[in-house]
Amino acid sequence: MDKIKFATVWLAGCSGCHMSFLDLDEFLFDIAEAVDVVYSPVASDIKHYPDNVDVCLVEGAIANEENLELLLEVRKKTKFLISFGDCAVTANVPAMRNMLNGTDPVLKRCYLELSDDSGKIPKDARIVPELLEKVQPIHHIVDVDLFLPGCPPSAQRIKNAIAPLLKGEKPVMEGREMIKFG
Amino acid sequence: MSVHTLKIDGVDVAVESGTSILKAAQEAGVRIPTLCHLEGVSDVGACRLCLVEIKGNPNLVPSCITEVQEGMEVSTQTETLQEYRKMIVELLFAEGNHVCAICVANNNCELQDVAIEVGMDHTRFNYRFPEREVDLSHPQFGIDHNRCILCTRCVRVCAEIETAHVWNVAFRGAAAKIVSGLNQPWGEVDACTSCGKCVDACPTGSIFRKGSTTAEMVKDRSKVEFLSNAREKHQWTK
Ligand code: SF4
Ligand code: SF4
Ligand code: SF4
Ligand code: FES
Numbered sequence: 479m480d481k482i483k484f485a486t487v488w489l490a491g492c493s494g495c496h497m498s499f500l501d502l503d504e505f506l507f508d509i510a511e512a513v514d515v516v517y518s519p520v521a522s523d524i525k526h527y528p529d530n531v532d533v534c535l536v537e538g539a540i541a542n543e544e545n546l547e548l549l550l551e552v553r554k555k556t557k558f559l560i561s562f563g564d565c566a567v568t569a570n571v572p573a574m575r576n577m578l579n580g581t582d583p584v585l586k587r588c589y590l591e592l593s594d595d596s597g598k599i600p601k602d603a604r605i606v607p608e609l610l611e612k613v614q615p616i617h618h619i620v621d622v623d624l625f626l627p628g629c630p631p632s633a634q635r636i637k638n639a640i641a642p643l644l645k646g647e648k649p650v651m652e653g654r655e656m657i658k659f660g
Numbered sequence: 661m662s663v664h665t666l667k668i669d670g671v672d673v674a675v676e677s678g679t680s681i682l683k684a685a686q687e688a689g690v691r692i693p694t695l696c697h698l699e700g701v702s703d704v705g706a707c708r709l710c711l712v713e714i715k716g717n718p719n720l721v722p723s724c725i726t727e728v729q730e731g732m733e734v735s736t737q738t739e740t741l742q743e744y745r746k747m748i749v750e751l752l753f754a755e756g757n758h759v760c761a762i763c764v765a766n767n768n769c770e771l772q773d774v775a776i777e778v779g780m781d782h783t784r785f786n787y788r789f790p791e792r793e794v795d796l797s798h799p800q801f802g803i804d805h806n807r808c809i810l811c812t813r814c815v816r817v818c819a820e821i822e823t824a825h826v827w828n829v830a831f832r833g834a835a836a837k838i839v840s841g842l843n844q845p846w847g848e849v850d851a852c853t854s855c856g857k858c859v860d861a862c863p864t865g866s867i868f869r870k871g872s873t874t875a876e877m878v879k880d881r882s883k884v885e886f887l888s889n890a891r892e893k894h895q896w897t898k
Contacts, residue, residue, distance in 0.1 A: 561782065564760070564761055567781070567782050568753075568758075568759075568782070568783070568787075569787065570759055570761060571759060571761060571762065573759075573787070573789065574757075574759060576787075576789035577757060577789050577790070577791050577792075577806075579791075612789075615782070615787075617782060617784075618786065622782075625781040625782045626781075627781055627782070629760065629761035651779075651781050652779060653776060654776050656781075657775075657776060657779070657780070657781040658760075658772060658775075658776055659758075659760040659761075659772065659775070660760025660761045660763065660766040660767070660772065660875070
């Protein structure tokens with residue numbers, strides 16, 4: 479059997495979900511045996527998201543144009559997309575700026591009011607992606623095949639979700655161990 | 661007092677007239693999820709999580725405020741009910757600002773508990789992201805309206821058990837809000853005895869004790885039930 483083409487993506491999140499993924503410890507060897515990591519900020523050095531990915535874990539909410547672009551590309555090229563962690567599932571902490579009336583007050587606060595005097599709002603489309611007006615969970619933009627909540631989901635929860643997938647089965651997402659937010 | 665006989669999920673149950681369907685179900689060992697219901701204070705039917713089906717009635721009814729009737733046939737676990745319950749919980753999450761990861765009540769929250777119970781792993785509704793306040797004017801407690809689900813448990817426990825009547829619901833529709841006194845900062849309301857009953861009654865992280873950090877809060881919701889039993893039935897021990 480061909481190896482599963484496996485990817486992980488990091489959008490607007492703190493990378494905690496990826497750290498929790500690394501906490502899988504020796505189970506990572508089992509994963510490595512079953513999959514080819516074709517794209518991942520923690521397990522490969524490939525810059526472009528490839529075609530025909532079987533499974534992808536997406537960490538983070540959609541907060542800027544780059545997040546949005548990558549998510550759309552990921553969805554197009556991935557068979558089974560997993561919304562990975564609370565930022566992806568609920569928009570979580572990144573979305574707390576949504577209650578503050580758009581991006582302007584937030585940018586002003588960060589780059590002008592709190593800066594040492596030479597502050598300016600970074601604006602170079604080639605370097606800094608523009609913030610979107612509203613931060614959104616990923617399933618509000620694309621279809622999601624599995625939700626894996628938690629901030630971050632514990633390594634055990636990640637394992638319980640991934641292990642069945644490696645055998646071509648769907649995990650059972652039920653109960654406090656598998657679906658609690660936070 | 662007369663006794664009514666009814667069927668709950670096909671099982672015969674006999675209870676006193678005037679009993680709610682929810683109570684009757686509890687006596688029969690049938691679990692119906694609830695949020696606004698709190699043992700020891702009156703029921704108001706605010707959250708609609710306890711909906712049940714009654715044979716011959718096309719409407720779903722809230723079991724906490726519907727009294728049993730002779731010969732009633734109640735279903736509590738149909739597919740329709742399960743779907744609606746899930747939707748209600750999803751709407752509650754989409755309606756306020758629930759960021760569990762940084763909440764004092766994380767792991768000790770009844771909203772989380774029912775989300776798990778109904779199998780909610782995401783909400784399909786758009787989040788509203790309302791602008792809401794936090795009132796920290798009380799020396800011991802705080803209220804964060806971002807996490808309030810308007811169950812009015814605080815209102816009822818303060819009015820009915822502490823009889824201080826500090827809380828009320830003000831405004832209409834999406835602007836509805838729990839207020840202290842005459843919409844004053846909580847710390848300025850003289851009627852508050854600082855008894856902390858509302859803190860224990862609140863099912864979410866909305867009313868909290870100051871100084872508890874994220875996920876550190878522990879609530880004792882049975883306190884209210886104990887107090888009302890002590891007063892009404894003279895049971896002074898737990
Ligand atoms: S009140 Fe409950 S559901 Fe709301 S943020 Fe806090 S822990 Fe989460
Ligand atoms: S502390 Fe006691 S008196 Fe004050 S608002 Fe809460 S329940 Fe009412
Ligand atoms: S503050 Fe707590 S107890 Fe009061 S209505 Fe809101 S959620 Fe319910
Ligand atoms: S528990 Fe019955 S409506 Fe809330």
